Amino acid sequence: MHYSTKLRYCLFCFYSIVLAASLLFTACSSPRDYFIPNSNADREQLKLLFHLLDSNSLDLNGRYATIQKISSSFIAQKNYPLLVNFLSEIVQKEPDSTYNASYLLSIAWAYSQTNANEVAALYYDRILKNYNDLIINGESIHRACLRRLITLSPDPAKRIEYRRELLSRFSDTIDMGKELFLLGNDYEAIGDWESSLEAYRRFLSSYATEVEGKPDALQYAQQFIDLATIRKDWTYETLNDLINAVSVAMANNNARALSNIRAKVGFFAMDWYQDKTDGNSQVLFDFSAFTAGSRLYRDANLDPSSNSREAFLRTWGWTERISVWYLYFRKVNFPADPEVHGRWEWAGIYFGEKLQ
Numbered sequence: 001m002h003y004s005t006k007l008r009y010c011l012f013c014f015y016s017i018v019l020a021a022s023l024l025f026t027a028c029s030s031p032r033d034y035f036i037p038n039s040n041a042d043r044e045q046l047k048l049l050f051h052l053l054d055s056n057s058l059d060l061n062g063r064y065a066t067i068q069k070i071s072s073s074f075i076a077q078k079n080y081p082l083l084v085n086f087l088s089e090i091v092q093k094e095p096d097s098t099y100n101a102s103y104l105l106s107i108a109w110a111y112s113q114t115n116a117n118e119v120a121a122l123y124y125d126r127i128l129k130n131y132n133d134l135i136i137n138g139e140s141i142h143r144a145c146l147r148r149l150i151t152l153s154p155d156p157a158k159r160i161e162y163r164r165e166l167l168s169r170f171s172d173t174i175d176m177g178k179e180l181f182l183l184g185n186d187y188e189a190i191g192d193w194e195s196s197l198e199a200y201r202r203f204l205s206s207y208a209t210e211v212e213g214k215p216d217a218l219q220y221a222q223q224f225i226d227l228a229t230i231r232k233d234w235t236y237e238t239l240n241d242l243i244n245a246v247s248v249a250m251a252n253n254n255a256r257a258l259s260n261i262r263a264k265v266g267f268f269a270m271d272w273y274q275d276k277t278d279g280n281s282q283v284l285f286d287f288s289a290f291t292a293g294s295r296l297y298r299d300a301n302l303d304p305s306s307n308s309r310e311a312f313l314r315t316w317g318w319t320e321r322i323s324v325w326y327l328y329f330r331k332v333n334f335p336a337d338p339e340v341h342g343r344w345e346w347a348g349i350y351f352g353e354k355l356q
Contacts, residue, residue: 042073064099071106080110101131101141108148121152128165143170156189176206181217184224193336197228219266226265227334234263235332235343239311242329242344250296250315255287261346268348272355285349290318303354312354326350 052058053066067090074083087103087110094100108123124145133142146166153159163183166174184199200221211217236242242261249257262285269285296317303312303326310330316323328348335341 042076046070046073060098064102067099067103078113080113083107083110099134101127101134102136104131105141105144108145112148112152117152121149124149124152140170140173143173146170156186160186160190175209177203177208178211180206181211181214181221184221188336191335193228196336197225200224223266224336228336230264232264232332232337232340234261235340235345237343239329239344242346243313246313246327246346247298250298253291253294253296255291258287258291259285263345263347266347269351270348271351292319294319305354312350314354322351324351324353326354 049066049070053063053070058066067087071083071087074080074086084107087107091097091100091103091107097103104123104127108120108127111117111120111123127145128142128149131141133140135141143166146162149162150159150166153162160183163179163186167176167179167183180199180203184196184203187193187196187199203221204218204225207218214220236245245261246258248254249261267285294317296315298316299314303314306312308331310328313327313329315325315327318325326349327346328350329344330347332340332343332345
């Protein structure tokens with residue numbers, strides 16, 4: 001058994017033992033008194049609700065409504081252990097109840113409120129595997145479980161499993177574009193590049209709204225597809241090799257050579273204050289308009305802010321409005337292609353003097 005699976009199983013067993021012990025204790029006294037705290041402002045109402053629940057005069061929907069009312073009282077008091085014990089007793093006594101999936105969902109939620117997320121995830125997974133879906137207030141219990149499991153799971157392989165089920169079963173009630181993009185991210189995390197490529201292609205065809213927290217999602221997916229499908233002949237083994245090639249092209253005012261050296265995917269030209277996700281920064285750059293009849297210069301050394309993964313080189317003498325350009329170089333981060341991953345590329349241009 002995998003270590004994380006063992007840990008989750010042990011946690012589940014631990015909480016089950018605690019729960020069983022508490023139920024045994026209450027069985028020795030008055031169970032309903034245990035469920036009615038002395039400090040609860042709704043004490044009298046709870047007594048009435050429990051009396052109604054035990055009267056056997058309610059139909060299935062009436063019992064559900066009563067159980068929900070009692071649960072709401074525990075939630076209002078933030079008495080999550082009592083909520084868990086109460087609903088667990090209901091599920092144990094009525095194993096065939098249509099509403100057990102809803103009760104277990106509330107139990108999982110209660111555990112998450114006390115940061116017992118591992119246990120909560122076990123309950124969400126249990127609902128998916130052992131209980132039919134249930135629509136409560138227009139919401140699917142299974143859909144809610146899948147969303148919570150995706151959020152709680154640190155394992156990208158598990159997130160892929162849950163997200164694929166979400167896409168398969170609830171495509172008409174979710175943001176397909178967002179889920180496909182995040183599915184592509186998860187496939188990247190496990191190194192499944194072909195599946196990432198497929199997910200990003202589907203994302204581009206399904207894109208309708210921005211992906212929350214991922215303002216560059218559209219650009220990222222397109223660049224991944226481009227990098228995966230075109231010949232990457234603009235990369236250099238070392239930064240020195242790249243800078244030497246750029247320097248020779250500048251010295252010769254060779255616009256064609258500069259165009260050949262620059263990155264063919266994701267190349268940008270922008271002011272320092274612009275955002276790289278700004279569509280105007282992604283250009284098909286024509287160097288001939290900036291090199292004709294001028295002499296180009298470069299600093300002897302890289303800008304001090306350069307590091308082992310990215311570098312800035314100050315140049316000047318370019319024609320048109322702004323003479324000073326900082327050329328931006330970086331290591332290629334694309335593990336899907338080991339032949340270019342870690343090599344250097346000329347990725348963009350910043351116009352004007354560098355902001356301090």
